[in-house]
Amino acid sequence: MTAPAQTSATVPQPAYSPLFAAEIARAKSGVEASIRAGVHVPVPKDPGGGVTHEQHKRNYRTIFEGGQLYRLTGDVRYRDHVRDLLLAYADLYPKLGPHPAAANQVPGRLFWQSLNDSVFLVNAAQGYGAIRDTLPAADRTRIDDNMIRPMARFLSDGSPEVINRIHNHATWAAAGVGLSGYLLGDRDLVDKALLGLDKSGKAGFLRQLDLLFSPDGYYAEGPYYQRYALQPFVVFAAAIAAHDPDRKIFEHRDGIVLKAVRTAIEVTHDGNFLPLNDAMPDKSLRTEELYHAVAIAYAATKDPAFLSIADWQGRSVLTPAGQVMASDLAAGKAKPWPFASRLLGDGPDGEQGALVLLRTKPDPRGPLLVAKNSVQGMGHGHFDRLGWLYYDETGAVVTDYGAARFLNVEAKRGGRYLPENDSWASATVAHNTLVVDEQSHFAGNWKTGEKYPTQQLATALDGPTRYSIAEIGTAYKDVRFRRALLLLDVPGLANPLTLDLLRASSGTKHRYDLPLHFSGHIIDNDIAFTRNLAERPVLGKANGYQHLWVDGEGTKAGKARLTWMQGSRFYSYHMLPPAGARFIVAESGANDPEFNLRREPALIQRLDGAADATFVSLLEPHGEYDASSEAVVASSARVTALEHRREGAADLILVTLVDGRRFAVAVADDVAAGIKHSVTVDGRALAWTGPVGRFDLAKTGAKK
Amino acid sequence: MTAPAQTSATVPQPAYSPLFAAEIARAKSGVEASIRAGVHVPVPKDPGGGVTHEQHKRNYRTIFEGGQLYRLTGDVRYRDHVRDLLLAYADLYPKLGPHPAAANQVPGRLFWQSLNDSVFLVNAAQGYGAIRDTLPAADRTRIDDNMIRPMARFLSDGSPEVINRIHNHATWAAAGVGLSGYLLGDRDLVDKALLGLDKSGKAGFLRQLDLLFSPDGYYAEGPYYQRYALQPFVVFAAAIAAHDPDRKIFEHRDGIVLKAVRTAIEVTHDGNFLPLNDAMPDKSLRTEELYHAVAIAYAATKDPAFLSIADWQGRSVLTPAGQVMASDLAAGKAKPWPFASRLLGDGPDGEQGALVLLRTKPDPRGPLLVAKNSVQGMGHGHFDRLGWLYYDETGAVVTDYGAARFLNVEAKRGGRYLPENDSWASATVAHNTLVVDEQSHFAGNWKTGEKYPTQQLATALDGPTRYSIAEIGTAYKDVRFRRALLLLDVPGLANPLTLDLLRASSGTKHRYDLPLHFSGHIIDNDIAFTRNLAERPVLGKANGYQHLWVDGEGTKAGKARLTWMQGSRFYSYHMLPPAGARFIVAESGANDPEFNLRREPALIQRLDGAADATFVSLLEPHGEYDASSEAVVASSARVTALEHRREGAADLILVTLVDGRRFAVAVADDVAAGIKHSVTVDGRALAWTGPVGRFDLAKTGAKK
Ligand SMILES: [Zn+2]
Ligand SMILES: [Zn+2]
Known part of the structure; x- marks a missing residue:
């Protein structure tokens, strides 16, 4: 911490907002550690949590972050390290068959399930995109042809049982394939990602947007997977908006991408996702996917409520969208998120x-x-x-x-x-x-x-x-x-x-x-x-x-x-x-x-x-x-009595409190909105309209 | 929250530090609520947690806080409410016998155990002390003679089985009795509190200081009760220092009162008291007793480490000591508490x-x-x-x-x-x-x-x-x-x-x-x-x-x-x-x-x-x-092997790590400091002095 690090920075460093500066510092710490450790691209062997699994996860993070750091700082050490990692993958990838630790899931090449391979490609394509134009043609060709394209082909043509599904694994695959397509200028990959392998639109990203989210932006599998699914949706949508603006992707289906982000925020309590369906209980909005989603949604809407979520997260992302969001947060533009029913x-x-x-x-x-x-x-x-x-x-x-x-x-x-x-x-x-x-x-x-x-x-x-x-x-x-x-x-x-x-x-x-x-x-x-x-x-x-x-x-x-x-x-x-x-x-x-x-x-x-x-x-x-x-x-x-009566075509529930106050809740069988109902309690007629009525009743003697 | 409260303040309001201002606001909110609710001094009936129990607890807090607020603001509404409460107790107290919900503990008059009565008196004496001089002689006489003195008599002459013990209940009793004695100018009460009922010094506060704490300031019953015991020790010590300065109470027994405060802070992890012996597990330094102890210890020592504890507590107390502490904290004088073995x-x-x-x-x-x-x-x-x-x-x-x-x-x-x-x-x-x-x-x-x-x-x-x-x-x-x-x-x-x-x-x-x-x-x-x-x-x-x-x-x-x-x-x-x-x-x-x-x-x-x-x-x-x-x-x-050998008059424990590194720990039977020991491991002589030796050994083949 005492000797200044050598740097060959050529881009003048602007004054970053605290959140964004922290992202840069965090990324630098990770990428610098990776540079010191050297290029480690092991032959895939272990399942989740194992050594090779964790190393490949670290690597895609380094590729993503190193690319962004190069874009932000111009420091060629970052570019060179990302390039070296990519070249090592270009050497390794063509030799790989199905992962040896594959279990119930569809096996990947780098990971025990192909899902992780998709996540790898989504990150790698973004990191590579930030350095590709500056590489010699020979390096570019090796990485394009031996790594990015084969991975994209494996996750599209090579895995129809994944990408053609209507499922979050397919969305990650589509995002990886589509981002690769935009990066390589490969329209075939893009179209397969958007429209399915047969380009009919019966599968692919757009179909997923139509089927995986409800019109209210709720994701069928539940909040935990909604979070997980969001990242490829928003990242790929942002890329589509940049490369195919005529698609007006953020307006697609009445703005479903942004609805999905908002709904992801709504299905939380104290920032923790409701653990419906298969869900890890400790998962909160403080997660990589939501850092990206919130930054992209803020960039698309400028809704200041997103800033308060970023503030709670205490994080941003290294992208231009993340930079703007962090800066607006620092400028005090945040408004509380309006949680409501x-x-x-x-x-x-x-x-x-x-x-x-x-x-x-x-x-x-x-x-x-x-x-x-x-x-x-x-x-x-x-x-x-x-x-x-x-x-x-x-x-x-x-x-x-x-x-x-x-x-x-x-x-x-x-x-x-x-x-x-x-x-x-x-x-x-x-x-x-x-x-x-x-x-x-x-x-x-x-x-x-x-x-x-x-x-x-x-x-x-x-x-x-x-x-x-x-x-x-x-x-x-x-x-x-x-x-x-x-x-x-x-x-x-x-x-x-x-x-x-x-x-x-x-x-x-x-x-x-x-x-x-x-x-x-x-x-x-x-x-x-x-x-x-x-x-x-x-x-x-x-x-x-x-x-x-x-x-x-x-x-x-x-x-x-x-x-x-x-x-x-x-x-x-x-x-x-x-x-x-x-x-x-x-x-x-x-x-x-x-x-x-x-x-x-x-x-x-x-x-x-x-x-x-x-x-x-x-x-x-x-x-x-x-x-x-x-x-x-x-x-x-405080509640001392609870009574239930069946009255005609309604249930009547009577609640008594310790101070003697009583109230009744009536629930009609007929749930239509405009129907009038009436029941009699203790000689008093109670009338209401719609499925539920509620009434204060006469006090009884209070209990001590 | 919109209409300004009527006030008859006569003391100009100084600019308080944030912590002290918050104490005043908190106390005002409690005392104002008590003023609105009126004087409620019920006949004692319920055990801990019950209605009358909680009401009498609220009342002693109101008496303490109302008295301090009057001292700080000069607002006679506070004084009058404290006076009215005290007069209500003066009416009630003489009529009371042993508490009806008494169980295993010695019964009090106001509470199911006399311990709570002692706590009541410690608080009430301080609150009363802040208004007593301004009351008409008739009120003063009623409160002195029908409440404070009878309570102090009950907790001293009336409860020899409590005050003559060497026990935290006795310290609370001594503090209540002693503070009452200083307040009423009743030397007999003070001496009984300090020296025991027979004034021999075989019991009483000074004897408790000698016997209840170890020379290192550790309280025999453990951290939870150390916390509980502290408040009467420090509050009574501060009163003794003020009224009997020649006793040099803070220097008594090599500064035992302040050692006890420091040790109370040491027997915590992350601010939580170690739950040794009978202890509630959720008890932290964020507790009334420690707010007082830290304020009084800071006043006596000006050690800036106490300020970092107050900062963690986020609280002060309404006394002059609390005011100074909060002000020094706001001035940035805090230093971290030097936690050590x-x-x-x-x-x-x-x-x-x-x-x-x-x-x-x-x-x-x-x-x-x-x-x-x-x-x-x-x-x-x-x-x-x-x-x-x-x-x-x-x-x-x-x-x-x-x-x-x-x-x-x-x-x-x-x-x-x-x-x-x-x-x-x-x-x-x-x-x-x-x-x-x-x-x-x-x-x-x-x-x-x-x-x-x-x-x-x-x-x-x-x-x-x-x-x-x-x-x-x-x-x-x-x-x-x-x-x-x-x-x-x-x-x-x-x-x-x-x-x-x-x-x-x-x-x-x-x-x-x-x-x-x-x-x-x-x-x-x-x-x-x-x-x-x-x-x-x-x-x-x-x-x-x-x-x-x-x-x-x-x-x-x-x-x-x-x-x-x-x-x-x-x-x-x-x-x-x-x-x-x-x-x-x-x-x-x-x-x-x-x-x-x-x-x-x-x-x-x-x-x-x-x-x-x-x-x-x-x-x-x-x-x-x-x-x-x-x-x-x-x-x-990371630990892959653990071996134990008995070697001569020592135990030798060998630990192997996953990378092949090995070390040995030797523990000699003879625990004397200067003794030389030696054992042989794998043909190598290991020699050490004192009870414990530790040695790095040759690496073994690392396991994967
Ligand atoms: Zn479930
Ligand atoms: Zn225990």
């Missing part, structure tokens, strides 16, 4: 169901009720129709396990998806939705699930009574179920209540299980549990049940309650299941020979031998524990 | 054992090896002689359960210590130390433990081979055990290694268990475990064993390894137990009818039927997982 239609037509996000505040850490009423989400989809999640200032409260995987950790099956991803993480019982006869939805067959949408029946995004009502009749052979999830602001309560009305109906009798997976430590409950204190059995044999330890089983007449604590807050879950239901406290982690599972609590409401069933549940966040002052307030619930 | 002698003479803190960096979040070789720690002490903990940048790695308690959470037995605090949290098997025949140390009797010190035999706080060697022969009837814990900096390894050599010897045969409690997710291991996959038994019947679920049991010849992951880092625990030992993977949480326990993993090395046993273990932190880039490096261990 969203109804995100799923499927290419937006009619295959929906992901509903209900928020009460624009705060990224504020309350968030998620109703997962989307379609399957392809092979990474979980069997969780009509499931829900809840987040607030303490983090994830009602949870989804996400994926069973330790990404890139070699000891965990090479970092791939673990067996428990199928046997537990994607099973219905691992989710907060109805399980019938201990089977997963669609008998656990995702291809079946892919055929059947969820019906999003009604939604209210604003006001004190936000809600989502959805239904599905195809998840089980002869069971139809409908769920209304309502997020209720109640005067005098610091946190909103989540009211859950789930009705199942069938022509035959079934076992109905309604699990709740939550995060926190159990404080108390009013259920007469028989506990398995000294020997702990498992709940079942298959479909995820084999992974649940049973801590206890019990019953309670009328409303039952379980209270837990997370961080500084208490949560009471009030339940009014059908008569005869039992409660099971369980924990994940049984039948886990390799210690692959996290151990997390669950509560299951179980009803046996019923054709129809109505479960009414209410989640009440309350109180506060202050670790600093050790002060505790409101550790007991 | 420490040998903290325990007991009034410093000879009852020690708490050893080994650190490799001044970073508060850096590696920290804790050797708990202290004495019992009175009734809150755990049975964990020669136990250890390890912390680093990912937090607590080798852990202590702390206390089984949900402080102030009424549903958890009124917020008191839970039954599992005795049956699990304080048991030896819940700690990282030797358990003989499934019994806790001293048969689980803390009064016995209190009689027997631990022998701290040798310590090295600096250099690449830091260590602690300690021994105890009294924890079990006929077993003596000695433990060397070494923190080794190894060139080329990013993180230090912890080497653990534990030798037990006895005249008879025993079951020896050596548990390791760790934090993280198991990644892999090389032990042939028989797993309890579908039914989980408990490990034993009593002494904490009944709370352990058994996940599996297995064996391994030679070195065994368990690797786990926490945050972004991997940890490999290498074990070389005596021949015939087995390994047990377990988890806390069995036999827990009220869901009171956290569920945390443990690994136990078990040897049956042996008189002597040597356990060699090595903790190796390695690698990195980057959630943002999904890059993983070094997920497998």
